[in-house]
Amino acid sequence: MADANAPTKPRQVLTSGVKPIWCPGCGDYGVQAGINKALADLGIARENAVIVSGIGCSSSMPHPFSTYGVHSLHGRLLPVAAGIKLANDDLTVIGAGGDGDGYGIGVGHLVHNARRNVDITYIVMNNEIYGLTTGQTSPTSLFGMKTKSTPFGSIENPENPIGVALASGATYVARAFSGDPMHMAEMIKGGIQHKGFSIIDVFSPCVTFNNINTYDWFRQRVYKLESVGHDATSISSAMERSLETERTNWEKVPIGLFYKVERPTYAALDMTLQKGSLLKQPMPTKEKVTEILKEYL
Amino acid sequence: MTDVSIRIAGAHGDGVESSGALVIKVAAKAGLQVLAYRGYGSIIRGGHSWYQVRLGESKVKSYGEGIDILIALNQDSITNQKSHLNDKAVVIYDPSKVKADELDASKYRLIPIPLLDIAIKASGDPIMRNTVAVGAALKFVGIDIDVLSSVLKAQFGRKGDEIVNQNIKAAAEGYNYQGVQTLYTLRGDGKHRYALDGNTALSVGAYAAGCKFYSAYPMTPASSILHWFASHEDKGVMPKQVEDEIAAINMAIGASIAGVRSMCGTSGGGFSLMVEGLGLAGMIETPLVVVESQRAGPSTGVPTKTEQGDILFVMHASQGEFPRIVVAPRTIDECFSITANAFNLADRYQVPVIIMMDLYQSEHVETVEAFDVDGVKIDRGKVVTDGKDGERFKRYLVTDDGVSPRSFPGTKNLEFVAGSDEHTELGDLVTDMYAGLDWAIEVRKQMHDKRMRKIETMLKNESVFVPNVVNENAEYFFVTFGSTTDSAAEAIEILKSRGRNFGLISFSYLMPLDKEKTRKMLEGKKLINVEGNYTGQLAQIIRMNTGIEIKQGILKYDGEAFTGSEIARKALELVGG
Numbered sequence: 001m002a003d004a005n006a007p008t009k010p011r012q013v014l015t016s017g018v019k020p021i022w023c024p025g026c027g028d029y030g031v032q033a034g035i036n037k038a039l040a041d042l043g044i045a046r047e048n049a050v051i052v053s054g055i056g057c058s059s060s061m062p063h064p065f066s067t068y069g070v071h072s073l074h075g076r077l078l079p080v081a082a083g084i085k086l087a088n089d090d091l092t093v094i095g096a097g098g099d100g101d102g103y104g105i106g107v108g109h110l111v112h113n114a115r116r117n118v119d120i121t122y123i124v125m126n127n128e129i130y131g132l133t134t135g136q137t138s139p140t141s142l143f144g145m146k147t148k149s150t151p152f153g154s155i156e157n158p159e160n161p162i163g164v165a166l167a168s169g170a171t172y173v174a175r176a177f178s179g180d181p182m183h184m185a186e187m188i189k190g191g192i193q194h195k196g197f198s199i200i201d202v203f204s205p206c207v208t209f210n211n212i213n214t215y216d217w218f219r220q221r222v223y224k225l226e227s228v229g230h231d232a233t234s235i236s237s238a239m240e241r242s243l244e245t246e247r248t249n250w251e252k253v254p255i256g257l258f259y260k261v262e263r264p265t266y267a268a269l270d271m272t273l274q275k276g277s278l279l280k281q282p283m284p285t286k287e288k289v290t291e292i293l294k295e296y297l
Numbered sequence: 298m299t300d301v302s303i304r305i306a307g308a309h310g311d312g313v314e315s316s317g318a319l320v321i322k323v324a325a326k327a328g329l330q331v332l333a334y335r336g337y338g339s340i341i342r343g344g345h346s347w348y349q350v351r352l353g354e355s356k357v358k359s360y361g362e363g364i365d366i367l368i369a370l371n372q373d374s375i376t377n378q379k380s381h382l383n384d385k386a387v388v389i390y391d392p393s394k395v396k397a398d399e400l401d402a403s404k405y406r407l408i409p410i411p412l413l414d415i416a417i418k419a420s421g422d423p424i425m426r427n428t429v430a431v432g433a434a435l436k437f438v439g440i441d442i443d444v445l446s447s448v449l450k451a452q453f454g455r456k457g458d459e460i461v462n463q464n465i466k467a468a469a470e471g472y473n474y475q476g477v478q479t480l481y482t483l484r485g486d487g488k489h490r491y492a493l494d495g496n497t498a499l500s501v502g503a504y505a506a507g508c509k510f511y512s513a514y515p516m517t518p519a520s521s522i523l524h525w526f527a528s529h530e531d532k533g534v535m536p537k538q539v540e541d542e543i544a545a546i547n548m549a550i551g552a553s554i555a556g557v558r559s560m561c562g563t564s565g566g567g568f569s570l571m572v573e574g575l576g577l578a579g580m581i582e583t584p585l586v587v588v589e590s591q592r593a594g595p596s597t598g599v600p601t602k603t604e605q606g607d608i609l610f611v612m613h614a615s616q617g618e619f620p621r622i623v624v625a626p627r628t629i630d631e632c633f634s635i636t637a638n639a640f641n642l643a644d645r646y647q648v649p650v651i652i653m654m655d656l657y658q659s660e661h662v663e664t665v666e667a668f669d670v671d672g673v674k675i676d677r678g679k680v681v682t683d684g685k686d687g688e689r690f691k692r693y694l695v696t697d698d699g700v701s702p703r704s705f706p707g708t709k710n711l712e713f714v715a716g717s718d719e720h721t722e723l724g725d726l727v728t729d730m731y732a733g734l735d736w737a738i739e740v741r742k743q744m745h746d747k748r749m750r751k752i753e754t755m756l757k758n759e760s761v762f763v764p765n766v767v768n769e770n771a772e773y774f775f776v777t778f779g780s781t782t783d784s785a786a787e788a789i790e791i792l793k794s795r796g797r798n799f800g801l802i803s804f805s806y807l808m809p810l811d812k813e814k815t816r817k818m819l820e821g822k823k824l825i826n827v828e829g830n831y832t833g834q835l836a837q838i839i840r841m842n843t844g845i846e847i848k849q850g851i852l853k854y855d856g857e858a859f860t861g862s863e864i865a866r867k868a869l870e871l872v873g874g
Contacts (some may be wrong), residue, residue, distance in 0.1 A: 048707055063714055069714035070581070076547040083547065087557040240760075278552070278557050283532070288532065289501065
């Protein structure tokens, strides 16, 4: 395993011993290390964390952890994760998906869970390619990219996931790069600490099927928003920064915290959850059922 | 007469539904039995809609074919409903709006009442014309005006005395209008019963079983379940209207994984979107209750009309094989009791349970006896809370009965990953680096066996997976499932009055079936399947399970629900006599 960047102690705590499926050098190892470090730094007990994935290379994420996990369906990790969180608000729920999973087949759920501000942390391992299906174009593949399904070059413009998340009402929007795992762990940690829907788009290079967006390619282009005095409380500045990749034709690629705002979470506004975690609320008594039936007399 | 059918007809937006609801409430309070069904279209205003309320001295089992009293709120109502009028039917209409010229005055009792004029004089509100008409109709069936007044008082009490009194005055004007008289006297037993539709009974059943989470996307005829949960949110349930049915089922699965009893609901179109999620629940062995209220398909079909055409689809939906339970409540009472039991079955066997409703069963209103609330027991199945430190939890432990111990997130030392890929007892996948290895091949087989073995376990432990037989020594037997059953039961009574001896074999639990017991119950009998579809799907299921071929069937796929008289008539055509 290549999670050499992870601190030794927490790895012992959170590892199930199961090996993920990733190729040597895959960016997803860095994400695993980042999640591991964030959970350990925040002192979250492994029984109280649930890592939910969809389908694709990214879906391997729950398996190496000794937390609870669900390896669900392609594109559907967000509704599963939201269901878990709504049922038991005491849990820390982390979604771990990929670009095909979350920005392609499942993009509708991103929009709706962001606007609901469900208190989950959604990490998208964005490698601009379909890896596990052996290299087809993805919603974030660059225009003109040649892949197995676009041998003459893609004629579609890539999605702007940061912009989609901002426009949808996500209250914590960040981007990280697997080549900088310590910074990524900070972004993830911030997302978990944030009360509300957090998304961290992670450039997680695919070393097998994407020979364009490599570690070096990103290293030459990324810069940290923190280093340029970006105002993460301003949604218009955040939106402007999200468009920078397109405007500069991917010459300047910002990573870091784009936007963060405090807004009541879904649970805080939900009539039922205001009375406590759904799981812990009592089952209805016979008297209550009988009382309800009187409505139909 | 032992039963009378009142039909209120008008355009959508004319208050047809609220008038029907008023008749139901008054009749139930007067101690009569009621069955009411509404015909409407996919339109909010305009078009034609009707509400038939059949009142009876004893249990009413279908909405009946003919009309004894028609309240015609517009001209279309005369034109569209005249073919349904029984001889000597009463027709109440406002002569300032509706002309009855097309009706033969010697065949019917035409009762022109200036409904609008009376309403405006009584209240200034033209919509109260319906109350005037209902007042008149109830006089024809001999219901005391005091019962009507007390219902109006209860219904409008919150709006203040003035509104209450205006309604009572309007109703009384209709009741006492010249020519309005009591023609039919129904003698009920005086017992004030509950009056509710199938979706309401189902929702209360789910609530009683501790279902706290319901997710759905609006779709007729399942939407009223969402509305029920939404209007009872203050009672400790969480209704969620989500972006699509894919989210609905996956969210319910998430909530169930977390330990909360969860349900999602839809009609056939939405169920089509849920299919992949259904397989997920099957693979990760997460208990789940799904409601599928059928409407006439395929595709958008006839969205406001009923059918029983999705049974085979639902039984086989999803790739691969996994155990599931499919039920179809036959009565309003079963909508309550079987739904409550569905949650126990889902938990006990860690499988999805699909409740097959249909538009008729979801929406028709009946008077019913009190539900057996005390009979609802909650069994969460093999839930474990004590894990061993340093030892990984075998969530998918291979057991003799196929059911493995289950833990909820938040429980220490019982962590696991639920995987949609094939997995080991620990939940680790065998599909990637181990695929094709001898041990992984063995694990795949072992786990598939384990899951499928749950079918044998349920058949062994539960007594419900057989049909119900009524009148064992009958000449012929109707074979039904779900909502068609009561209409067939009514047909049997009609046939009996004509000297024919029919029995009934009905299914409320459709999958799995105890093949051997079912075969014995059907064997040697003359069977006629009665189903709301073209292909005789129940007959196919029976043949698949028992080898018995049913050669005669009464099949209906015109969008309307079966009535008892219709089944009786068609049965006589089939068997002669």
